[in-house]
Amino acid sequence: MPPSVPGQPRSYNCRGQASPAFQDLSKIAVEALNVGLEAVRPGRTCSQVEREFRRALARHGIEKESRIGYPTGIGFPPASGERTASIRRGDETVLEPGMVFHMMPGLWLGNVGITITQSFVVSDTGFEPLTATPRELFIK
Known part of the structure; x- marks a missing residue:
């Protein structure tokens, strides 16, 4: 059994049925991830994408x-304080073709959490x- 951290739920890796x-x-x-991705279009804002995910x-x-996505690229590691586009409420950055993001909407509820992610580029159509x-x- 992995060690516990005071105040945090235990984390288990297991095989078998979830x-x-x-x-x-x-x-x-x-x-929700798929809804957020389908909301990506040039001319929309990061906030509009996040709003569809939230709905x-x-x-x-x-x-x-919290935010559900951040920009990626060579020499640009994500950090909590970067001053660029972030797929979150209130970010009015307009999406343009060629922008690259990692959408990582982690859900942490009580003692269970999950995140299923997708890196993507904004294309001319989505x-x-x-x-x-x-x-x-994935269950083994």
């Missing part, structure tokens, strides 16, 4: 206040994923 509640949370996370979560009674990995929960 609980139904965890599987349900993974489906909600993927649904998808709200249909399930879940709120998320988003283009930078990986071919399915956006789903």
